[in-house]
Amino acid sequence: MVSNPDVNMASAVLIVSAAKAEALGIAKDRWVFMHSGTDGKDPYFTERPSFTGSEAIRVAGNRALDLAGVAIDDVAHLDVYSCFPSAVQIACKELNIDMERQLTVYGGLCFGGGPWNNPVGHAIAAMVDVLRDDAGSFGFVTANGGQIQKHSFGVYSTEPPATPFRTETPQTEIDAPGTVAVELQYEGPATIESWTVMYERDGSPGQGHGIVRTPEGASAWFVDAAADTTHWLLDADRIGESVNLRADSTLDLA
Structure with a gap:
């Protein structure tokens, strides 16, 4: 490929x-x-x-x-x-x-x-x-x-x-099925729909990227370079996981 x-x-x-x-x-x-x-x-x-x-x-x-x-x-x-x-x-x-x-x-x-x-x-x-x-x-x-x-x-x-x-x-x-609304500045609870991690040239995890669904059914995106976030994403299949999205589009895993 x-x-x-x-x-x-x-x-x-x-x-x-x-x-x-x-x-x-x-x-x-x-x-x-x-x-x-x-x-x-x-x-x-x-x-x-x-x-x-x-x-x-x-x-x-x-x-x-x-x-x-x-x-x-x-x-x-x-x-x-x-x-x-x-x-x-x-x-x-x-x-x-x-x-x-x-x-x-x-x-x-x-x-x-x-x-x-x-x-x-x-x-x-x-x-x-x-x-x-x-x-x-x-x-x-x-x-x-x-x-x-x-x-x-x-x-x-x-x-x-x-x-x-x-x-x-x-x-x-x-x-006919329509589209979903996009929340560009969403903050609050959400569910991960899809995600990936981009790697650096040295093979280390760089940034986690993903799309989430809000309780209202809208979509929002996260971009998070924190080491704890990228390791959390890579530890398991996170689709369907409940998360909290911060105003700066990073994940609050606390």
């Missing part, structure tokens, strides 16, 4: 109509059709009701499959966007993908040249090659940007679709 810049970062995707492909003399066994495509956007993490899921992946991803008329188990080849492990885990959870399956056709982030280098271009180009070698099968490519926030999905096959390419952005359905 570590980016490797020392790879061939070249990829290209050429899209033409079937009529144009025929006019250019491209053999039909080289044709790969786009069956469907969808997009969606999640709220910022500070406003999300849950940190373990993604409405955009669940709704837009499954909509792409529905528009293509296939189920996830009908898809022979997958490329699940892999900017970090949790992105893969959330996508597999929301799309009911077995984590034991082969989840990439080009190798994932390690072979995409690092962030901002169009790894989905690699994924689509590789998927085309895979589908040409497995005629009649389906491929499914996922993409995201930001902090698991902006999402796109595509279904591909050498078989032409029964209907023309279908696309949709089901944002209204994605937005």
Whole structure:
């Protein structure tokens, strides 16, 4: 899951109509059709009701499959966007993908040249090659940007679709669960929703970061570099723990 810049970062995707492909003399066994495509956007993490899921992946991803008329188990080849492990885990959870399956056709982030280098271009180009070698099968490519926030999905096959390419952005359905309020200067009791500890270059714990829920259901953040706080966070899984947040966004563990 570590980016490797020392790879061939070249990829290209050429899209033409079937009529144009025929006019250019491209053999039909080289044709790969786009069956469907969808997009969606999640709220910022500070406003999300849950940190373990993604409405955009669940709704837009499954909509792409529905528009293509296939189920996830009908898809022979997958490329699940892999900017970090949790992105893969959330996508597999929301799309009911077995984590034991082969989840990439080009190798994932390690072979995409690092962030901002169009790894989905690699994924689509590789998927085309895979589908040409497995005629009649389906491929499914996922993409995201930001902090698991902006999402796109595509279904591909050498078989032409029964209907023309279908696309949709089901944002209204994605937005239906709503967002939570953010308290920027909260002080008082709260419950830890998620947390992490950043380390210094010498390997020692540096700062503890996390998001908490207030009794009213709002979200607030803590940043705490105190040694007792970072050690407390690392001693156990602190999700669900009751804490007190100070006005300076540090934790009061007394």
